Every structure is written in structure tokens, then in C-alpha cells.
Amino acid sequence: MTGNRVCWNRAAVDFATQVDVGGLEVDDPxxxxxxxxxxQQLPVCREQGGRSVEESxxxxxxxxxxxxxxxxxxxxxxxxxxxxxxxxxxxxxxxxxxxxxxxxxxxxxxxxxxxxxxxxxxxxxxxTPKARQLREELERASSEIASAEEAVSALLARLDHLVTFDPAAEIRGLSGMSAAELTDLRRKTHRLLGDYTFRNALSRSDGPVHRIVRLARGGAEPSEDIDEADLHLTEADLQVDPSVFDDLGPELQNLVGSLVSNRHLRADIATLCDWYLPRAKAEVFMGQGTxxxxxxxxxxxxxxxxxxxxxxxxxxxxxxxxxxxxxxxxxxxxxxxxxxxxxxxxxxxxxxxxxxxxxxxxxxQFTLNINLKAIGQTSLRDFVGRYLNAGRLTDAALSDPGSRNQKPDIPNACLSCEDRLRCHATFGASTDDYGFYPFNGAAIDRLVELASPGDFQPREILREVIRGPLETAEEELPSGGIFPSGQFAKPLDDVRQSIPPGMRAAIRRTNHSNADAELSLRAFYAQSPPNADLALEAVAAYFGSQLSSGIAGDQDDLEERDDPPRKLQRQPASEIDQWANGVGLLTSGNANRVRRWICDAVIAHLQNGPYGVVTSRTKGSRPAWLIGSHTLRLTDVQIDRAQGGGAGESPIPFRIEATDDNALLIQGILAAVDGSSLDSVDQGRWFFYLQTRISAYASKLAHLATVDAATLPAAVQALEVLRYAAIDPGQTVSTALPAMLMPVSPAGQHPVVEKFLKEVRPVREEALATVRAHATAAKGAGKPSLFDVGPLLRHIQAHLKARSVQRETAAEDHDSQLLRQLQTRQSRAAEQAWNDVARSVQDVGRFLDPTEDLSATLKVVDRLVKECHPRGRLPRADSKEQYETIRNQVGTEAMESYRRLGIKIASKIGPGDLWDILNNPMPQLTALGRFAQVTNELLSSLEQNLTATQITGAVDTDALIRELRDLATLLDKASQEAQ
Known part of the structure; x- marks a missing residue:
């Protein structure tokens, strides 16, 4: 057998390792x-006389x-x-x-x-007759229910009927309830179960009744372990949303409100329903006839x-x-x-x-609540070996008596393998001589321990020890030298926790061909992970993998030194290992020591490097350093899963992720803080790795502190434009500078302008920081101040009169991003604000000409109202009061603003015109428009009142003449008063 052989069949493995025996059909050959x-035989316990006796x-x-x-x-x-x-x-x-x-x-x-x-x-x-009758009843009940929804409805209806009409005087779980209380509980339950809306709440697809119906109709999967609680109705199942019942009657609303707020009521109703649930299920799904x-x-x-x-x-x-x-x-x-x-x-x-x-x-009663220790290492290995053997057997081999081994009904696939002796010598075999390949005994032990900690959980063993790893092996073994990769048993141990982070980092540095395979071999196949042994070396050679030589942990390395450093008072490696493995936090004490060390190193780099920036320590309870305009804080060193870092997000973070290399880095820093030499951890590699990062980080901070010359003009111009938000923006450098630093805005700003200023606040702050850093760097020492204006003078003078960003400066380059943001937002704000003003000016123009002498008009109308009010000529009794109220809200300044804005609207509006409406003109325009409208309505009504005399019967000429004379007199007096 070679390391590339796949001696099992995926379909056979999947069939044999179904996670429940229910997946293997009974009486199927x-x-x-x-x-x-x-x-696999497992120990069982017999309960006898109140104690457990081990049996087989x-x-x-x-x-x-x-x-x-x-x-x-x-x-x-x-x-x-x-x-x-x-x-x-x-x-x-x-x-x-x-x-x-x-x-x-x-x-x-x-x-x-x-x-x-x-x-x-x-x-x-x-x-028998009764058996035939029951079969017919089963057939009838089955034909009446065609879907899960219909079954849910039928079950609830039957449950409601039993709750309402069953005469039982005692219900298990409600024994302390009186007859009257039980009757009342039945009534309330019937009111709920009989309501369409409440039934809908119980009938949702993910709800309790659907769950019960699915199990009763045979919807459980063979591998599904049914929780006893899933068969019952509980008080939690009756927790409904009361808002759904808002449009129903007060009686039901009150009942639902009581149900939601009263846990005891829910529990009593659930107990009553659950008492009848088995009977309701049997009658719905099996019929009521037998x-x-x-x-x-x-x-x-x-x-x-x-x-x-x-x-x-x-x-x-x-x-x-x-x-x-x-x-x-x-x-x-x-x-x-x-x-x-x-x-x-x-x-x-x-x-x-x-x-x-x-x-x-x-x-x-026999019990199978057993733990791994009770089963024993040998039996657990045999358990896995039997499944591996079943995955190697064909259907023909399973049914062929000629291929049997010493166990009468179980063939051994390994007997026909030509590499059996070498394979078993390398990987081992079970007591039945079933080979463990592609595992060895140690790998099985480790995997079982991770998949089934403490108790025997065969389903997890099948899923995580056999199926998953064999799928990975089937893909990787043919290539050689890859298995077992990082994908091997990844759900059980993705970081290889049995190997210290320092060793993991060392292996990745030295094993360039396949570090993942070595890590997996050491973590799972070694007798004492992560130490290599002869058996592990044999397995690695079989797979075509290599093991790194000279790999040792930090402690071993320290012991081999001729002149070991003094004993370190540092955090035990276990905390840092757990942090790197993702199973623990780095405590605030150690995390802050690391943060402080890195910040000190960054400041030292800036002070001794060719940066030319001024750094100083700030005063405060927590350490912080001022680098130009930028403040470096401990919390800028952001460590994954570390305490004491605060909740804020640093704009320029120094990140330390939970990796093996960073675990060595933290160990090295803590050792250095405790007085050890820099090479006491990982031979000092961590220090050189960190220095590269610190140098890059310091350069970034120095860039922020010094700011190149191309960025400064953009920052100055942004401040110059935004100074127009001040009451006095100033027109010279000396008067403009205070407005650039701290503009004092008027109280009644236009809402659009106010919103614009909030949106561009980050732009202004960035510009301030840039200018401040440049001024500080030019000054060389002392407290940073924007009043060191010398190096900024020419930039301020360049665009002193600009009320908006100059288009030629907003080119598409990095340094003009700040101006592009300002220009875009100012243009949008100016357009929106002037559109609002233009609509208001147009509304006033319907009644009031911009050229009209408002002072003369006010005098004429004031006199006319005064003379007409006592004669009852005004339209309404409160017309004079209404007029005077609106009259007091306008004046000549409102008319001047109206004229000025009208002229401005007639010309072309640009972004810089936003400042012309910094003081919100809308209240004046609104008041002026309201005055013009009220006055127009008043005069129109007065004219109609004086001229439209009703003529009925003979015309009284003398009376008409008197009315006209009165009108003429009034107009003459008003004209004289106006002159």
C-alpha cells in the first residue's frame, strides 16, 4: 500500500456511517x-435495587x-x-x-x-373483526387529512372540543384546582382555541402545533433524536403577540393580555391542553371508532x-x-x-x-449513559475500526461467506490487501485486525476526545471522526505529501491547539513544502503532541510528508542556553496560547504592558529617526504622546480579544491579530518588559519582525505630523471658505485668522446652512489639524499654536476673498480630496437653500411689488383700518386685531431683504452665495408675505363692502350719495395723511 492509496468507497462509508441506526432499513439484506x-459491543448498566450493575x-x-x-x-x-x-x-x-x-x-x-x-x-x-375495523378507521382518518395545514386545523379543533366538553373533574398537574376554577379555565381555553386569530398564532409554520403534527405524521428523520418536550404544549408555546388582537373585541383582548402577562395562567392552560393532546392526536390521525x-x-x-x-x-x-x-x-x-x-x-x-x-x-431497565472512560481506549478504537472496515467492503464481500475472517459473519477487507503488513505496522489495527489507515491509534484517540468530550456520543464520532476526515483524505491522498492538510478535522481543532503557538510559527517558517501537514500530524498522530516520535515519523514518511528538525518550545530553548537569563516574572504561556487559539482573552494587565512597550518604541523611533518632528508626552491619567498635531494613545495599539482597550475605534490603529507569530511577539514583549534579553523568545525573531512594523507605523505618524506642502494650501483654503460662517469673516489676514480658528456664527442660521456646517465639520477639523501640524513643525518646539502664522501667510493671502472652493484647485488628486468634499457639499447646500428662498420671494411677489414704498403703504393701510374699524366697515370683528398682529412683524428691513434677494435670484446663483443667506431670511419673507396677503384680502373685502349695496324696491338715492361721500372722505383723509 502506498501513501496515495484510497482503500475505501465513499458511498460505502456514507451508507455505513449514517448517524442513526434508523437509517439502516430493517430486513434489508x-x-x-x-x-x-x-x-460494536458497549458496556451497559442494569438498574437493580436502586443501584447500577455493569453488564454486557x-x-x-x-x-x-x-x-x-x-x-x-x-x-x-x-x-x-x-x-x-x-x-x-x-x-x-x-x-x-x-x-x-x-x-x-x-x-x-x-x-x-x-x-x-x-x-x-x-x-x-x-x-379479526376489530383489526379490520381499525384498518378501515385508519384509512378513513388518513384520507380525510391531505396536508399538514389540514392536520393542524383538525388537531386544534379536536383539542378545543375535548377541553370544552370532557367531564373529567381532575387533570394531572392541576390537582390543586377547585371544580369552579377548572370550569373557568376550560372556558378561557375554549375562548382562545375557538378564536380564528389565536389559532392562527398557534398554527404558524415554525410553531408548536406544526411541530407536533409533523412528528405524529411520520416527519421525523431517521437520525433525529426527538426531544420529549417537542411532543408537548408548554406555556412558552402560548406566548403570542397581543398587538395582533387589537381589532378584536375587548373580551378577547383582555383575555390575551392576561395570557401574555400571567405566566401561571399560560402554564395552567398549557397543562390542560397537554392533558388532552395525546387523545386528540390519536383521534385525529387514527380515527375515533375503535x-x-x-x-x-x-x-x-x-x-x-x-x-x-x-x-x-x-x-x-x-x-x-x-x-x-x-x-x-x-x-x-x-x-x-x-x-x-x-x-x-x-x-x-x-x-x-x-x-x-x-x-x-x-x-x-438497562442504561446506556456511559462515558468514554467506561468504554476504554481499545473499545473506542475498535468502534472506529469497524466503520473503516465497513467502508472498504463491497456489497458482494459483505454477503460472501468465503471472505470471512475469524469472526463468523464479518469479512475483513484488509486480508486481501497486498500492503496489509506495512500498513498495519505503520498505522495499527483494531483487535479484530481492521486497519486504522488513514489514521493511527493516537489520531483516533485525539479525534474521539475532541468530537465526543466526556460522554460517548457515537453520532458525533461518526460525523467528525470518520466521515469528515475520510472525505478530506480522499481528496488529498492521491496528490501525495498534502494529507493531512489544514482541512483535516478543521471543525474539531482548526488551530491545532495541542501545539504551542511558538512551535506552530517555527514550523511554518522552516517547513516550506507543507507546514499544514506537519502541524496536523503532530497535533493528531503524535503519541504525545506535539513531540515527534518514531511512530509519527513512520506515518509522515508513509504519507510523503516531512517533519522539521530542531523544533523546540521556548522553555526547551532556554534550558539549552549556556548562560540562561534570570528567571522571568511573566505571564504563563497558557494565557497567550489560549488567546492565540481563540479560546481566551488577553488580560488587561498584559495587554496594556504590550501597548505601552509598542508606543514607547514608536516614539523612540520618531525621536531618533530622520523625521524632524517634535514629540512630547501629554499630561493625563493615561499615557499619551503628541506627535505634531496627532495624539498617540495606548488604545491606538489594538489587540484582538484583549481587555483594557476601550470601546472607541482608533483612526490610525496599530493592529495585533490573534496569530501564532503575534503570540510569540507578545511573549517577547512581556519578557523584555520583565528584564529578559530580546532573544529570550524565538531567538529574537519577534523583535526584528516588530521593528519593521514599528518603522512603517512611525513613518505614517510622521507624515501626519509634518504634512507635505501640497496638502497645506488645500487645508488653508478650506478654512478660509468656512470662515464665512462667522458673523465677521474678516477681509485681511489678521482679521480673517480668528474667524478661521473659531468662527462665531449668528444665532438664526438658515437650517440648510446649519446642516451643511455640521456635514463639513470633519473637513474643517482635518484642515485645522493639517495647518496646526505644519505650523508646529515650522516652529520647531514649544506648545503647538496656529498663531505661528508666518509660514502660512502666503497661503492665507492666496484665496482670502474666495467664498467657495476655486474650481482649478479641485483637480483629481489625493491632496484635493478635502476641497472636493467641501465643494460638493457647498454646491448642494447652496442650491437647496436658494430654491427655498426663491419660492418664498415668489410667494411675496404675488401681492407686493419689490419697488413699492412699504413705509407709505403701511401709513395708508394703518389709517384706513383705524377709520373703518369703528364704522363697522371691516370684514370681521377681529380684522383690526389680525392686521395689527401681522403688521408688527414686518418693517423696512424685511422689504430691503426682499428686494436684495429678488435681485440676487435674477442673477446666477453659485456655491459662494450660500453665505448671503447665512442669516436665515425665511422668517422675514414669511412674515412679509403674510402681511401682503392679509392686507390684500382686507382691502378687497373693504372695497366690496362699500360699493356692493343691495337694491331692493325703490332706490334711496340720498342714502347712496351719502355712502359715496363717506367713501370719498375716507380716501381723501387717507391720502392727506400719507402726504
Whole structure:
């Protein structure tokens, strides 16, 4: 056999390693042969007199097959938690029973199980009137339900009927409830179950009733372990959204509100419903016409006439929920002259068995809750070896007696392999001589430990130890030298935790051909990971892989030194290893020591390098350093999964990810902090690696501190444009500089301008930092200050009068990104703000000409209102008050603003015109427009009131003349007052 050989068949492996025995169909020749080939005896415990006694599977078989000497049924329960192999043991009993003419054997498997199918299996071969009646009832019930939705509706309706009309005075779980309280609980439950909206809430596709229906109709997968809780209604299932019931009547709303807020009420209703749930399931899915208990007696009578015993084997009692109580009653009825003797082997979870009172003390109980230690290393290896052997066998070999080995019914695929001796010598074999290739014994032990920690979980072993790794091996072995790659057992251990991070990093540096294969070999195939041994070297050579020489951990390296450093007071490697493996955090103490060391190294690099920047330590509780305008903080050193780093995101981080190389880096820093030499960890490689990173990081900080000359003009121009947000932007360098530094904006800003200034705040801050850094660098020392304006003077003078970004400076280059942002946002803001102003100016223009003398108009209208009000000529009694209110809100400054804005709108508007409406003109325009509208309506109404005299009958000419004279007088007086 060569290292490139794939000696198994993928389809055979998949078939043999189905994660539940329920996937292997009973009485199928191939499935039976595979089951026989993979079966591994496991220790079981018999519960006897309140204690557990270790026994074997053969003991279970002897107990089950012993002659029944009394009339009592022989009941045998195989108990255990999910996934422990209960169903497997029941299936094994079936295979060992063989042909027993005196037994009528009924086997109820998990595969495709439903309440109807279980009943049909019990009735198989029985032809009595009651059996025929029950078959007809099953057929009728099945034909009436065509879908899961219909089944959900039928189950809820039946449950509602039983809750409402069943006369039972006591309900298990509600024994402390009085008759009146139980009646009230039934009423409330009926009100809910009878409501369409509430039924809809329970009937959702991911809801409790769909779950129950799916299991009852046979929807469980063969590999699915049914949780007992999935068979019941619980108070959590009744937690509904009360808002769904908002449009319903107050009675139901109040009831739903009580249900949502009162956990005890939910629990009582759930208990009541769950009491009737099995009966409702049986009646919906099996019909209501026949009593299963009496039919079961008919079955036993028929079998008795044949002179046989009834043998019942059930892979999972949980799946019989709905008929389980009737079946339990039937299984406890003693044999008689007309009823046959009965034996049953039933797999059941421990908790579920306790819920069946009639069963609890009636049978022999065996338990499969076993741990890996109880099974033992040899048996676990044999368990895997049997599956590997089954994956190598063809269907013909499984059924060919000529290929058998010393075990009578199980052929050994390795016997016909020409490389068997070399392969077994390298990889090992089970006690049945089934080869472990492509594993060895150590690899099986390690994989089993990771896949099934503590308890025996055969499904996880099949999935993660056999199927997954064999798929990886099948892809990689033909290439040679690749297997086992980093994909091997990745879900179990993706970082190879048994190898210290320092060794992992060393292997990746030295093994350039395939470091991943060496890491996997050392982690899984070594007798004492990660140390190489002769057996591991043989496996590596077989696969065509290489192992690095001279690989040693830090401690070994220290011990080999002629002059070892003094004992280090540093963090144990385990914390850093766990950090690198992704299973632990780096504590704040160690993390901050690393952060401080790196910051100190960066500052030293800046101070001693050719950067020409000024650095200084800031005052404060936490260390920080000022580099030009940039502040370096401890939290800028961001370490993955490390405490003490704060919640903020650094704009310029120094990142340390959780890698093997960085684990060495952290170990080296901590050693250096504690006084050790730089080469005490990884021969100092970490230091040279870190120096490269520190140099690059320092250069980045220095660039921010010095700022090249091309960036400075853009920053100055941005500040100059934004200074127009100040009340006094200044027109000379000396007066403009304060506005650039700290513009004092007017109180009543236009909302669009205010929003624009918030949007460009990052632009302004970046520009300030740039200018400040340049000024500081030019100054050379001392406290940074923008008032060192000398080197900035020519840049400020260049665009002192610019109210927006000059287009020629906004070219497509890196240094003008800041100006492009400012230009784009200012243009957008100016367009939006002036559109609003233009609409308001247009609204005012409908009533008021820009050339009108508003002062003269105000005098005329004021006088007219004053004279007309006492004569009752105004339209309404409150017209004068309304006019005066709006009149007090306008003045000549509003008219001037209206004229100015109108002229501006007539010309071309640009981004710089945004500053012309810095003081929001909208309130003045709104008030002016309202004044013009009210005055226009007032004069129009007054004119109609004075001229539109109703003429009825003979015209009173004298009266009409008097009215006109009065109008003329009023107009004359108003005209004189205006002059």
C-alpha cells in the first residue's frame, strides 16, 4: 500500500456511517450486513435495587430471551440520553433473535414512523373483526387529512372540543384546582382555541402545533433524536403577540393580555391542553371508532391461537406519543388462556419513561449513559475500526461467506490487501485486525476526545471522526505529501491547539513544502503532541510528508542556553496560547504592558529617526504622546480579544491579530518588559519582525505630523471658505485668522446652512489639524499654536476673498480630496437653500411689488383700518386685531431683504452665495408675505363692502350719495395723511 492509496468507497462509508441506526432499513439484506459489520459491543448498566450493575449486551440478550415462566409480560427498557445508542441496541437484539417460530415478532423502527404505521405494524398478519375495523378507521382518518395545514386545523379543533366538553373533574398537574376554577379555565381555553386569530398564532409554520403534527405524521428523520418536550404544549408555546388582537373585541383582548402577562395562567392552560393532546392526536390521525386497547387484546388472542408469544421491539417510544398510554396499558395486561404471553424491548429516554406510571416499575431497565472512560481506549478504537472496515467492503464481500475472517459473519477487507503488513505496522489495527489507515491509534484517540468530550456520543464520532476526515483524505491522498492538510478535522481543532503557538510559527517558517501537514500530524498522530516520535515519523514518511528538525518550545530553548537569563516574572504561556487559539482573552494587565512597550518604541523611533518632528508626552491619567498635531494613545495599539482597550475605534490603529507569530511577539514583549534579553523568545525573531512594523507605523505618524506642502494650501483654503460662517469673516489676514480658528456664527442660521456646517465639520477639523501640524513643525518646539502664522501667510493671502472652493484647485488628486468634499457639499447646500428662498420671494411677489414704498403703504393701510374699524366697515370683528398682529412683524428691513434677494435670484446663483443667506431670511419673507396677503384680502373685502349695496324696491338715492361721500372722505383723509 502506498501513501496515495484510497482503500475505501465513499458511498460505502456514507451508507455505513449514517448517524442513526434508523437509517439502516430493517430486513434489508445490505443494511443488515452493514449493521452486523459495524456493531460494536458497549458496556451497559442494569438498574437493580436502586443501584447500577455493569453488564454486557449478551446479558441484555439473555434477559430478553429467557423463557417466560409466569403470566406477567417481560418488559425490557433500554434507557439513555439522546444519541447514546439506545435504538442501536434494540436493533442488535433484533438481529440476534434469528428465526424463532414460536414468536410473533413486531419491530417498530424510527424510519418513516407515524401513529398509523405503528398501528399497522402491530396489526400485521392479524385478521379479526376489530383489526379490520381499525384498518378501515385508519384509512378513513388518513384520507380525510391531505396536508399538514389540514392536520393542524383538525388537531386544534379536536383539542378545543375535548377541553370544552370532557367531564373529567381532575387533570394531572392541576390537582390543586377547585371544580369552579377548572370550569373557568376550560372556558378561557375554549375562548382562545375557538378564536380564528389565536389559532392562527398557534398554527404558524415554525410553531408548536406544526411541530407536533409533523412528528405524529411520520416527519421525523431517521437520525433525529426527538426531544420529549417537542411532543408537548408548554406555556412558552402560548406566548403570542397581543398587538395582533387589537381589532378584536375587548373580551378577547383582555383575555390575551392576561395570557401574555400571567405566566401561571399560560402554564395552567398549557397543562390542560397537554392533558388532552395525546387523545386528540390519536383521534385525529387514527380515527375515533375503535379502542386500541381492545384491538391489542384481539391481536394477542389471535397470536395465542397460533401457539406463539408476541415479541415487540420499539426503537423509540417517544414517536408513539398519542397511543403510548394505551400501548402501555396493553403491555401490562397479564397473559391468560386467551391472551398470549408478551415480551417487549423498548428504547426510551429516561425522563419520558417516568411520565408513564404503568411502565415505571414493570420491567427490567438497562442504561446506556456511559462515558468514554467506561468504554476504554481499545473499545473506542475498535468502534472506529469497524466503520473503516465497513467502508472498504463491497456489497458482494459483505454477503460472501468465503471472505470471512475469524469472526463468523464479518469479512475483513484488509486480508486481501497486498500492503496489509506495512500498513498495519505503520498505522495499527483494531483487535479484530481492521486497519486504522488513514489514521493511527493516537489520531483516533485525539479525534474521539475532541468530537465526543466526556460522554460517548457515537453520532458525533461518526460525523467528525470518520466521515469528515475520510472525505478530506480522499481528496488529498492521491496528490501525495498534502494529507493531512489544514482541512483535516478543521471543525474539531482548526488551530491545532495541542501545539504551542511558538512551535506552530517555527514550523511554518522552516517547513516550506507543507507546514499544514506537519502541524496536523503532530497535533493528531503524535503519541504525545506535539513531540515527534518514531511512530509519527513512520506515518509522515508513509504519507510523503516531512517533519522539521530542531523544533523546540521556548522553555526547551532556554534550558539549552549556556548562560540562561534570570528567571522571568511573566505571564504563563497558557494565557497567550489560549488567546492565540481563540479560546481566551488577553488580560488587561498584559495587554496594556504590550501597548505601552509598542508606543514607547514608536516614539523612540520618531525621536531618533530622520523625521524632524517634535514629540512630547501629554499630561493625563493615561499615557499619551503628541506627535505634531496627532495624539498617540495606548488604545491606538489594538489587540484582538484583549481587555483594557476601550470601546472607541482608533483612526490610525496599530493592529495585533490573534496569530501564532503575534503570540510569540507578545511573549517577547512581556519578557523584555520583565528584564529578559530580546532573544529570550524565538531567538529574537519577534523583535526584528516588530521593528519593521514599528518603522512603517512611525513613518505614517510622521507624515501626519509634518504634512507635505501640497496638502497645506488645500487645508488653508478650506478654512478660509468656512470662515464665512462667522458673523465677521474678516477681509485681511489678521482679521480673517480668528474667524478661521473659531468662527462665531449668528444665532438664526438658515437650517440648510446649519446642516451643511455640521456635514463639513470633519473637513474643517482635518484642515485645522493639517495647518496646526505644519505650523508646529515650522516652529520647531514649544506648545503647538496656529498663531505661528508666518509660514502660512502666503497661503492665507492666496484665496482670502474666495467664498467657495476655486474650481482649478479641485483637480483629481489625493491632496484635493478635502476641497472636493467641501465643494460638493457647498454646491448642494447652496442650491437647496436658494430654491427655498426663491419660492418664498415668489410667494411675496404675488401681492407686493419689490419697488413699492412699504413705509407709505403701511401709513395708508394703518389709517384706513383705524377709520373703518369703528364704522363697522371691516370684514370681521377681529380684522383690526389680525392686521395689527401681522403688521408688527414686518418693517423696512424685511422689504430691503426682499428686494436684495429678488435681485440676487435674477442673477446666477453659485456655491459662494450660500453665505448671503447665512442669516436665515425665511422668517422675514414669511412674515412679509403674510402681511401682503392679509392686507390684500382686507382691502378687497373693504372695497366690496362699500360699493356692493343691495337694491331692493325703490332706490334711496340720498342714502347712496351719502355712502359715496363717506367713501370719498375716507380716501381723501387717507391720502392727506400719507402726504
Amino acid at each position: 445490505r443494511a443488515d450486513a452493514v449493521f452486523n459489520a459495524i456493531h 449486551e449478551e446479558d441484555v440478550l439473555r434477559t430478553f430471551t429467557r423463557p417466560i415462566t409466569s403470566n406477567e409480560p417481560l418488559l425490557l427498557f433500554i434507557k439513555g440520553e439522546k444519541g447514546t445508542g439506545k435504538s442501536h441496541l434494540v436493533r442488535w437484539l433484533k438481529t440476534r433473535l434469528g428465526a424463532r417460530p414460536s414468536w410473533h415478532i413486531v419491530y417498530i423502527e424510527k424510519r418513516n414512523t407515524s401513529l398509523r404505521r405503528v398501528t399497522e405494524k402491530i396489526l400485521a398478519g392479524i385478521d 379502542d386500541l386497547l381492545s384491538v391489542f387484546e384481539d391481536v394477542r388472542e389471535e397470536i395465542a391461537t397460533r401457539g406463539q408469544e408476541l415479541c415487540l421491539l420499539i426503537e423509540d417510544l417517544v414517536l408513539l406519543h398519542g397511543i403510548d398510554k394505551q400501548l402501555a396499558q396493553a403491555l401490562t395486561i397479564p397473559a391468560s388462556s386467551r391472551l398470549c404471553k408478551l415480551r417487549a424491548a423498548i428504547a426510551v429516554t429516561s425522563g419520558y419513561l417516568n411520565s408513564l406510571d404503568t411502565f415505571t416499575d414493570r420491567g427490567v
